[in-house]
């Protein structure tokens with residue numbers, strides 16, 4: 001099994017956090033999450049090869065540091081996550097035609113060897129049904145595809161974006177490729193929004209997400225987000241009071 005990590009330009013990453021984090025905070029946050037993911041993936045003994053696909057110089061430095069490969073995205077001559085992952089899978093198929101590939105996203109700081117074991121074991125079981133299979137590890141909302149395990153020789157058209165879990169699942173079914181959706185709590189917790197960051201910060205500390213937690217604490221982002229979420233609650237409470245007042249007033253007018 002190969003691991004493939006597509007990483008967009010670090011300054012472009014995590015746009016959905018633009019309302020709460022500055023550009024440079026988003027860049028360092030993404031770097032920290034990628035370090036957490038790479039720490040786990042690069043030391044996982046069941047991967048034959050780990051390869052990043054990115055044009056960002058930071059990705060190339062990280063690859064060197066963790067002793068993994070990094071393919072420049074520009075070499076593929078395509079743009080967009082689906083196209084880049086598709087081209088990289090085709091390349092893996094050329095150099096290692098018998099290998100399956102696990103596509104892992106960079107925003108999964110809670111990834112662990114224990115959960116990778118669970119994905120490997122579940123996928124091996126799926127392959128008892130035939131030579132190809134598709135395993136999707138989805139997110140908390142069962143919408144996204146945080147990890148995809150596939151055989152590049154026989155797989156559905158990639159559909160990362162909105163509701164990709166369902167699209168990947170249905171397309172595999174149409175092509176009669178055995179397919180399964182896996183729920184694993186660490187992998188399910190990708191970091192897209194400030195709510196995701198608050199959930200991560202509220203979790204008991206363990207050996208996962210260490211770079212990410214350290215950055216959030218030392219940068220002051222953790223304190224800032226907690227403060228902001230307190231303010232949101234206060235505002236939500238006052239809105240509730242106003243609504244009660246209004247309904248009380250309408251009761252009065254009815255009387």
Ligand SMILES: Nc1nc2c(ncn2[C@@H]2O[C@H](COP(=O)(O)OP(=O)(O)OP(=O)(O)O)[C@@H](O)[C@H]2O)c(=O)[nH]1
Pocket residue numbers: 006007008009012013014015016017053054055073079080081084104105106107192
């Ligand atoms: N190499 C490469 N990786 C990509 C590209 N687009 C997304 N990715 C990576 O794919 C994974 C999922 O990314 P997205 O959810 O699309 O983007 P994101 O940066 O996590 O979040 P948003 O900017 O808020 O959408 C992350 O590891 C990204 O870095 C791309 O065009 N090229």
Ligand SMILES: O=C(O)[C@H](O)COP(=O)(O)O
Pocket residue numbers: 105107139143144145146159160161162163164165190191192
């Ligand atoms: O289709 C998907 O699952 C997304 O592109 C994955 O990434 P996100 O959950 O970070 O958006």
